[in-house]
Amino acid sequence: MGSVLEVRIAKRTGFCYGVREAIDKAKESAAAGKATHTLGQVVHNEGVISQLQQIGVRSVDTLDDVDHGAAVVIRAHGVKPEVFDRAEARGLEVIDGTCTWVIQEQRQLEELVEEGYTIVLLGTPKHPEVVGLLGFAPDAIVVDEEEDWDRIPRRKRMALITQSTQPPWKFEKLAAFMVSRAHELRIMNTVCPVTIRRQEDTLETAREVDLMVVVGGRHSANTKELTRLCGIVGTPAMQIENARDLVDPTPF
Amino acid sequence: MGSVLEVRIAKRTGFCYGVREAIDKAKESAAAGKATHTLGQVVHNEGVISQLQQIGVRSVDTLDDVDHGAAVVIRAHGVKPEVFDRAEARGLEVIDGTCTWVIQEQRQLEELVEEGYTIVLLGTPKHPEVVGLLGFAPDAIVVDEEEDWDRIPRRKRMALITQSTQPPWKFEKLAAFMVSRAHELRIMNTVCPVTIRRQEDTLETAREVDLMVVVGGRHSANTKELTRLCGIVGTPAMQIENARDLVDPTPF
Known part of the structure; x- marks a missing residue:
């Protein structure tokens, strides 16, 4: 200590x-x-x-x-x-x-529906952003973790879009998975640029330090992802909501 | 013997x-x-x-x-x-x-050019199919092996299409690579279904036998890919053009 x-x-x-x-x-x-x-x-x-x-x-x-x-x-x-x-x-x-980014997503979903694509939306089913997006594309198939992906059908023309705060690596992996499910696959990369930058900065900082303290909502997928990224570079990380959570002095 | x-x-x-x-x-x-x-x-x-x-x-x-x-x-x-x-x-x-499959590719390229996409074509640059396709999309960027891929620019709207006989795994890998290079990525999966079935059958047979003899053009990318696939499942394979090439009796 x-x-x-x-x-x-x-x-x-x-x-x-x-x-x-x-x-x-x-x-x-x-x-x-x-x-x-x-x-x-x-x-x-x-x-x-x-x-x-x-x-x-x-x-x-x-x-x-x-x-x-x-x-x-x-x-x-x-x-x-x-x-x-x-x-x-x-x-x-x-x-x-x-968010202007979400408005763009909503517009793109409307366009994809109009053009007749079978739409896959990568996102957390009950997340408010996803619930909102589904208002623009009620038939979109929402998938989250990899075990969900088998539910994705084979169609001639498919589109893939994502809740803005999904991790980019998951989106890329799903895109590769879907390439062989459709003859034409239209991918809208709606991963939020701010989310990506936060993740890049987290990786950069985690590489330079001995311990990371990640501050954010306990149930926030964003925050959990930042904590996970620290682990990937091998830096111990603790996730807290606020200073009151710092009860254990030993890591310091 | x-x-x-x-x-x-x-x-x-x-x-x-x-x-x-x-x-x-x-x-x-x-x-x-x-x-x-x-x-x-x-x-x-x-x-x-x-x-x-x-x-x-x-x-x-x-x-x-x-x-x-x-x-x-x-x-x-x-x-x-x-x-x-x-x-x-x-x-x-x-x-x-x-080939009807190639005609479809050519039409899709024309459409993508008309719609203003920056087009990436996965293929062997001097291959006659690729030379022909470039007649329909002269500005398409042709890439082949992974070391080429860094030449792919970042653009708002990009399209990816492939020479019909490229291996599906390479096409999927390139698709994933390109997801973060464009906001909108339109993927036309023009890998020929016959090529895919040949590869599936090769893998199936290779798993059941002690030695594979792959017959095809010495310089054919298709044939080389089939030989490579045998190696992936651990079955020794020899690539020949015709019976005259079977000069070494020891493997038999």
Whole structure:
């Protein structure tokens, strides 16, 4: 204990611009004196959530919990198009915080559906981004881990697209797997560039240090992937949500 | 020597239907009394070539060697579209023996060019099929072995297509490699199904026997690949062109 000489921070850390923008939009709305809610937690981070609560921004699970006339922030993950319709029907002010990257994904899905492709979506089935995406391509086949992939049929024309935060190596592996399942395979590489850069920076830092502390949501696939990457380069890593989790002094 | 108890033949061997059709077309034309030539050897097989010569079908290297009014057979590999124009201008009768699979490839290349994709073609640069395909997509980037792949640029929209007789594993590996080079990657799996079946049958037979004799053109990439596959399952294999090459009795 007490042997830590230097603490290095990976080059690019913290929230991506998509999440930051959604938070900012919620804050601006509240600052303008509007009753403001977020549909789901805008980010799984206690500090930010309590900050927002202090200025009156409450997270709701459903539009039914928002009063007529109040503002509701759609978080970066995006939602099904029906949600916008329902919000309008209920007279709510919608503040769209959908990440530009996710909006592009949604548009591409619509295009692929229109062009008649059998669509495979790599993603975590219940993840809000995936639930939202399925609003644009209800027949898309969602697959996650490799044991799922056998469910992918053989079709003449198939398309592959991914939830933005899936690891790039998994997406590439699935693409190679699908090459022999279709005569024409159209791949939309919708892995978020910020996610990729975080992973690159994690690998770079992990190679230089003796121990990595990965800070993020306990159940966040992103955070778990960063922890896993440290293991790949052979650097011990501990995953925490906040400073309170640092209870064991021995690794330091 | 003399210890061979059983000889097994892989399930599907011999010429593919594309090559057989081109040979048949040349024979029919000669049988109908027309002066008939093939543009290049219709198949790299001495027996077939000498059979064709006996009925007067001679292989020529260029259209200039064909007399006005005579027939010229385009072999299964296909040719650049200019060749058809030149043949017409010289008053030749063109008998198109282009494999239906290659015709499909050519059409797909035309479409991809029209849609503005940066096209990568997996193939052997001087192979006649590749030379012909480049007539439909002159700007396509031809890559072969893995050390070539670094030449592939990063572009927003890229397409990948392959010479029909490339090994499927190489095509899948290149597809995975290209996933991170483009935002949208359109993959046309033009690996010939007959080639794939030959490879599957070779693997199946190789697993059951003590020695494989692979018969085919010495320089044929297809034949070399079949020999390589035997090695992968650990069965010794010898590659020959014809019975005369069986000079060493010891393996038997």
